Amino acid sequence: MSVEIKKIGVGLDGSEASFKALKEALDLAKKLGAEIVALHVLPIPTEFADLGGMLVDVEAQLRNEAEAILARGAEEAKKKDVPYTGVILEGDIAESMANYAADKGLDLLVVGYQGKSKLSELIMGSVTSRLLGISKVPVLVIK
Template sequence: MKRILVGYDGSENAERALDFAIELASKFSARLFVVEVIDLTLFYNTGILPPLEATKSLEERAKKDVKRAIEKAKSKGVNAEGITVEGDPANSILQFATDNQIDVIVIGSRGLSKVQRIFLGSVSNKIVQESKVPVVVVK
């Protein structure tokens, strides 16, 4: 295990996933990739372009999140780098994993109820179902 991806969005669950991924990367002397996806699919699915200010604000927040996560990983001695991408979160994470020969994906659980999962699905569920590499879902 040399390349670990953690899906990150600054949330409490993502923070737990980051902590787990840092520990895993440290244990295996692996490289950690922190990936935050800027999800504008709601706008695109409705045919409405997001306001430029909203897009810039989301990009700035994502870059700050990733920077903070990288600093945390590096403070623990982990070789880490981060990236922000725009798109559908699950698809973007899966594509990054494929493009970068990731060995394991670590993601936080969103904590949806059974009813919510039926209607909304979840990023973690889609990644678990479609990933070609092991996935760790941290609760």
């Protein structure tokens, strides 16, 4: 049985660990002739919807940061001459990435071992651990 990898999803949260994961994914994509789909998740809890205008401002700022992170990823992909698409998702990070990967037919997810949210990892468990538990797509964790 052979596994063909043509679409590689990469979790990009702006941390150095996520850009290290992108670098490894780009190298792999180059070797396999695959494309990269960078995933950035805006963790906007629905409980905050009551905040109205303030939430709109926060969401706009988060979207601007997400676009900058994905643009940096696009620059790295261009240097390696690897096809690249950046996608902004919303919601729970692990669930959003796992669902997108399954729904869009990604062949592999690549994530960094430790992202931005060190405190939330201690309290809620790491995004990477959750992703490993729920993803229907293979997950490669880069240390």
